[in-house]
Amino acid sequence: MNSSPVSDDKQLKLHIPKNFTLVLMSCLVLLVMCVIASLVLGARHVGWNELIDGLFHPEVDSYGANVVRKRISRTVFSLMCGGALGVSGALMQAVTRNPIADPSILGVNTGASLFVVCGIAFLNISSANQYIWLALAGAAITAVFVFGIGSMGRGGATPIKLVLAGAAISAALSSLVTAIMIPRSYVMDQFRFWQVGSVGAGTWSGITTFIPFLLVGMLIAFITAPALNALALGDDVATGLGVRTGTLRLIAALAGVLLCGAVTALAGPIGFIGLLSTHVIRLILGSDLRFLIPMSAVTGAIILTISDVGGRLIGSPGELEVGVVTAFVGAPILILLAMKSKVRSL
Template sequence: MITTTHTRRLAFVVAALALLAIVCVCSVKFGVRSISTDDAINALLGHSDTTEQAAALKRIPRTVLGIVIGAALAVAGTTMQAVTRNPLADPGIFGVLSGASLAVVIGITFFSMSGAVITMIVAVIGSAAAAVFVYTVGSLGRGGATPLKLALAGAATTAALSSLVSAILLPRIDVMDKFRFWQIGGVGGAEWDRMSMAAPFLGIGFVVVLAMTTGLNALALGDDVATSLGENVLRTRIVASIGAVILCGVATALAGPIAFVGLVVPHITRMVVGTDHRWLVPCSALAGAVLIVAADTFGRVITRPSEIAVGIIMPLIGAPLFIWIIRRQKVKEL
């Protein structure tokens, strides 16, 4: 028997896939030079028979990177919220994005680091170090790692790490010029080579999180109940966190720190598909992909022939959405 919840989930998947197809066509169609919808669709199918199709074909890597980054950050945020049972958990708020940024900047500035693979590895290490630090600080004192303490520890850590990044870059004009656009966060510098190198890391991250979805459902019931159901709580938290950190670190290495995706997308998706992470994780990936590609396209359209990076657009979209979510939750509680 098909339940209402199951129908709603299937409808969400179909709608998200349709929206993703539409925003992908728009992403290829719009830019400094607008291209017809037919040429955009033909370019997505791999054709380059005309000048317009050839121009559209060059926008495909950017579109693909937007899909990948949106899915990775959304899944990372969903996982962090489940692991910490904190609705405010997000790679940006918890300092994970800033940790990756600081690690990459230190590697490039002081160790002349180069190469896509080593950059991704260093970003993952920085993300992991920041996540461990925030969780450790948030766990101190009475009550352990409460949502409020984790959020405060994350906000303070993000501010401190961001200041360190600025302090390192400001005296070094050459490095700052090279990475100032990366710091803002965007998908304009998409390259097939870098994405192909990132694919194995991202694949591992997605597989790890998907493998932990049943365990994440158990964690939502509380540690005691999860343990009574036979779930190894510590192992689930560690393994799921590793998957989230990999996704976040690699996404930051590819596109720079992009905030609000991992915070807003899980909340919106949860309203429709419910709290079952077997559905929530893949649906969040779809919604995150739609959001980033749409935001990037919007940033290219509103200021043509120039553009606004998606790292700037996302707070403008994410902040009002998050305020709406908070107000909606308060109304429900009343």
């Protein structure tokens, strides 16, 4: 029997969906449109000439061109965060076999938030490099805790038990966050802006910090995709195909936590992107993770960037943080999915 956690591709042949090319091209066109919208729309709209100057004419020092240049890092950061959250959602759903699993629903974001607020309150941290390690530790510990509680009792880790465990732990951790912040006004002032979830503070320094975590998480996701397809058939079938299910779940879950934790550290807890992006692609292309994972990355980038632009337009002349926009859109969709699927496993 194969000792690798990744199953043999010959056992799970690659069948390209008939509409894959059309969906891919449509998503890429949407992605380009989102990038343009992110660069030109906001509290100060810019024209096409200013956009061209800002992108290709560094010698031009007009106000509009400088606005475009300032928005480039924000747009790149938004695309990276959305892609990471999309892939994280796909991995969480595959590992838990839960169609409504998402880092925010399973309490991973809240665990990262607790560790960050503890770092601010007790360790006086203030930089992204410090946030990221605490957020990753909090996300990982919470994920293990949720899965452990959800696995107790008869039937093991069923979808409904995981969701309930995630909701309960998230509520408990949120209470701890509040308890730590209330007597410390300086912590509340620093934490409340981060807690909303925003890509507005995206800088080239933050992007550079994020890139290694993004590359490692994405690489693991792509490598484990064939074996995760086997896992969807059930543990017994996957084991018969040579998949070490325990090792696979651990590796894939770590990749999901790595992606989600890094985003949470740098942008704050942004929910529902993994849920929305993965469901959109699954409805169109099916459940083959070799297509679902990369396309969830593209769709997640589109959804988060659209949400960021929408928040700027709705809140003009200020802006509405993207975490608020995604929660406003994602919450009713989650309720609808739960009602239709009745929390069935994948």
